[in-house]
Amino acid sequence: MNHVHSWLSGRWTVPTVSGLLILASLASSQLLGEPGWGDLFMVAAAVVAGTPVVIKAWRALTAKVIGIDLLVSVAAIGAVVIGEYWEAAAVTFLFAVGHALESATLNKTRSALAELIAVAPDVAVVLRDGQQVEVGAAEVREGETVLVKNGAKVPVDGVVSAGTGALDEASITGESIPVEKSAGDKVFAGTIATGGFLQVTATGVGADTTLARIIHRVEEAQDAKAKTQAFMDRFSAWYTPAIIVMAVLFGLITRDVVLALTLLVIGCPGALVISIPVSIVAGIGRGAKDGILIKGGEFLETSARVDAVALDKTGTLTEGRPKLTDIVPLQPDVDRDEVLLTAARAEAGSEHPLAKPIIDAANAAGLPVVGLPEHTEPVPGKGIVATLDGHRIAVGNLALIESEQGRDPSDDARAAEVGQELAAAGRTPMVVARDGRVIGVVGVADQVRDDAREMVRQLHGAGVKKVVMLTGDIEPVARSVGSQVGVDEIRAGLLPEDKLDAVADLQRQGYTVAMVGDGVNDAPALATADIGVAMGAAGTGVAIETADIALMKDNLLKLPEAVSLARRTVNNMRQNIVIALVTVAALLAGVLFGGVTMAIGMLVHEMSVLVVIANAMRLLRRHGGRTLDRPGDGTGTGTPARAGEVRTPQPA
Amino acid sequence: MSTITNTTKTILRAEGFSCPSCVGKIEKQVSRLEGVESVTVHFASARVEVVHDPALASTDDLVAAIAKAGYTAKPAAF
Numbered sequence: 001m002n003h004v005h006s007w008l009s010g011r012w013t014v015p016t017v018s019g020l021l022i023l024a025s026l027a028s029s030q031l032l033g034e035p036g037w038g039d040l041f042m043v044a045a046a047v048v049a050g051t052p053v054v055i056k057a058w059r060a061l062t063a064k065v066i067g068i069d070l071l072v073s074v075a076a077i078g079a080v081v082i083g084e085y086w087e088a089a090a091v092t093f094l095f096a097v098g099h100a101l102e103s104a105t106l107n108k109t110r111s112a113l114a115e116l117i118a119v120a121p122d123v124a125v126v127l128r129d130g131q132q133v134e135v136g137a138a139e140v141r142e143g144e145t146v147l148v149k150n151g152a153k154v155p156v157d158g159v160v161s162a163g164t165g166a167l168d169e170a171s172i173t174g175e176s177i178p179v180e181k182s183a184g185d186k187v188f189a190g191t192i193a194t195g196g197f198l199q200v201t202a203t204g205v206g207a208d209t210t211l212a213r214i215i216h217r218v219e220e221a222q223d224a225k226a227k228t229q230a231f232m233d234r235f236s237a238w239y240t241p242a243i244i245v246m247a248v249l250f251g252l253i254t255r256d257v258v259l260a261l262t263l264l265v266i267g268c269p270g271a272l273v274i275s276i277p278v279s280i281v282a283g284i285g286r287g288a289k290d291g292i293l294i295k296g297g298e299f300l301e302t303s304a305r306v307d308a309v310a311l312d313k314t315g316t317l318t319e320g321r322p323k324l325t326d327i328v329p330l331q332p333d334v335d336r337d338e339v340l341l342t343a344a345r346a347e348a349g350s351e352h353p354l355a356k357p358i359i360d361a362a363n364a365a366g367l368p369v370v371g372l373p374e375h376t377e378p379v380p381g382k383g384i385v386a387t388l389d390g391h392r393i394a395v396g397n398l399a400l401i402e403s404e405q406g407r408d409p410s411d412d413a414r415a416a417e418v419g420q421e422l423a424a425a426g427r428t429p430m431v432v433a434r435d436g437r438v439i440g441v442v443g444v445a446d447q448v449r450d451d452a453r454e455m456v457r458q459l460h461g462a463g464v465k466k467v468v469m470l471t472g473d474i475e476p477v478a479r480s481v482g483s484q485v486g487v488d489e490i491r492a493g494l495l496p497e498d499k500l501d502a503v504a505d506l507q508r509q510g511y512t513v514a515m516v517g518d519g520v521n522d523a524p525a526l527a528t529a530d531i532g533v534a535m536g537a538a539g540t541g542v543a544i545e546t547a548d549i550a551l552m553k554d555n556l557l558k559l560p561e562a563v564s565l566a567r568r569t570v571n572n573m574r575q576n577i578v579i580a581l582v583t584v585a586a587l588l589a590g591v592l593f594g595g596v597t598m599a600i601g602m603l604v605h606e607m608s609v610l611v612v613i614a615n616a617m618r619l620l621r622r623h624g625g626r627t628l629d630r631p632g633d634g635t636g637t638g639t640p641a642r643a644g645e646v647r648t649p650q651p652a
Numbered sequence: 653m654s655t656i657t658n659t660t661k662t663i664l665r666a667e668g669f670s671c672p673s674c675v676g677k678i679e680k681q682v683s684r685l686e687g688v689e690s691v692t693v694h695f696a697s698a699r700v701e702v703v704h705d706p707a708l709a710s711t712d713d714l715v716a717a718i719a720k721a722g723y724t725a726k727p728a729a730f
Contacts (some may be wrong), residue, residue, distance in 0.1 A: 107667065110698065117665065120729070140730040207730035216730065219697035281696055496683065 021045035042085035049092035090599035098606030112285025124155030138206035151307040157204030165196025173553040176292025226297025243267030255287040275576035282619040283569030291552035303566035308511035313471035318446035324361035326443030339440030346386040423476030458560035583608035667726040
């Protein structure tokens with residue numbers, strides 16, 4: 001009984017019944033020679049398929065909306081009134097069939113999001129009072145210990161407290177190579193344990209998990225209107241009444257009611273209406289599966305137009321873990337250890353990223369850095385000045401040292417020379433001075449990331465004209481890194497506010513600028529850029545919620561992938577619009593020159609809708625080569641990650 | 653001011669809306685229930701957000717109301 005009930009309210013009920021009635025009608029009139037019964041069945045078919053449409057049209061009218069349902073209703077009723085029973089039945093039947101097909105396939109375009117939702121965990125095993133208790137995933141308390149066994153879904157965001165295991169994090173980052181986890185590592189809800197046993201301390205539960213934030217964001221993105229879509233909505237709003245008016249006019253002029261009714265059917269903007277949303281849903285869904293979260297249709301459109309990318313050097317193009325590489329004493333009575341220790345002790349209280357490598361190097365060299373200087377004064381963009389044992393110590397660039405009193409100009413010249421040598425080799429030089437006397441220079445270098453060069457190459461390939469490196473570091477170092485990586489332009493020596501100016505300058509030159517930053521000190525520049533990109537966003541709630549594009553994994557190659565996806569989606573949208581418009585134009589020509597009946601008009605119209613949906617579904621397919629964790633080996637002989645998948649060879 | 657006290661927000665996800673007029677249908681059916689303060693339907697993401705008093709309108713009632721509009725929906729944790 002339940003089966004019958006669910007079938008009765010299924011999407012195929014109306015088309016099936018209507019179809020059967022049409023067959024009955026044809027059978028009656030053609031086979032049995034009973035045209036009276038034939039007409040009756042035909043009208044019945046039209047009523048069965050047409051009634052839901054009329055009801056929807058009525059409801060829409062009460063909400064002051066004129067839509068497709070009204071067009072089809074008027075056409076069908078009109079056809080019945082003038083005795084064109086076959087046309088009426090055919091139009092409503094085809095409309096019903098098309099509708100059923102549409103809703104089935106439209107669900108597929110949402111499959112990416114549906115998969116994310118399906119991955120959401122339901123249950124969790126927690127340790128309460130030493131017992132293993134199964135609870136709902138959303139009922140775990142923060143700080144509780146959750147057990148993750150082999151094959152289970154991780155139910156919460158957390159930190160591993162004990163045990164080891166491997167997790168498939170594809171649902172969050174888009175990378176399906178399992179990641180080894182051990183004590184201290186972060187884990188995410190919705191990932192799957194492929195081996196081992198983990199004890200996890202919960203940090204985020206339910207809506208507070210990265211998975212929930214991703215889902216929330218994808219949904220918001222799919223709901224948000226693209227500019228083109230808003231335009232389409234306004235277009236349809238006057239287009240549909242205009243069709244009715246036009247049809248009425250034509251009918252009055254030519255006194256051909258059939259022509260007028262056919263025009264109504266042809267005018268249905270069905271394909272036009274869904275052409276954009278369907279591409280956006282598919283494009284955003286595809287991105288989410290690959291760990292690329294785009295905020296919405298509007299951002300998709302802007303991302304597709306990006307032709308300049310601004311990148312921070314430290315942490316984006318480089319590893320972000322600078323190390324001390326050189327110590328050059330410049331006075332005969334000062335040795336390397338003294339230079340190092342002096343610099344390290346002066347930097348002891350500093351938060352600056354260049355302070356840590358000096359301190360670490362001192363500790364590693366057996367020169368422990370104990371305590372803090374009596375007085376510390378950071379000078380933004382230049383360095384730090386501290387008072388150590390009564391001495392005034394300055395560590396920073398030449399500009400800082402030049403403002404110190406009582407120096408020997410030949411010392412300055414030697415420091416500058418050493419500094420230039422280091423910089424040309426890609427190291428950031430810092431001059432150390434005590435009581436105004438230059439005692440030495442230290443060099444700090446940050447390793448350039450493996451895939452930085454490949455990323456810039458792919459960005460150019462994806463259509464980005466200018467890749468710009470922004471850095472507060474000095475020009476020679478910037479140039480050294482820049483040439484290693486292949487950027488088009490370097491802007492060095494920038495203070496944080498200069499970065500904003502750099503972005504604005506690019507925009508003034510006419511570029512659509514995407515900026516990649518860490519969101520903390522780049523916030524103003526990120527906000528100025530047309531598209532702000534956050535990398536390695538998994539685990540950072542704020543980045544996921546606010547960045548225009550959030551790349552879940554800290555993988556540089558995801559950036560060109562995102563730009564490429566945006567372009568493909570916008571192209572797809574345009575293709576759909578063209579398909580919709582061409583269909584209407586062709587049908588219109590067909591009607592005016594004869595040969596296109598209402599039935600054919602509806603058939604072609606429904607087919608155009610399905611074509612638009614199918615076109616959008618192409619976006620859901622994996623495109624070309626996958627983004628790998630590491631660039632290819634250059635020989636192109638690597639085996640595909642999965643059978644049947646194409647892996648594009650990466651040239652060395 | 654007739655705000656209902658003790659309200660909670662429930663998010664339900666339905667299979668998939670294929671016609672924009674469904675938005676109005678669902679909103680009407682759900683808002684008819686006593687205890688429902690507001691209902692918002694998101695078309696593209698097939699979500700229904702309801703602010704309601706669970707004592708008067710339970711989650712099951714919401715699911716039934718949405719079913720009357722022709723869609724199967726399930727409540728979700730987020």
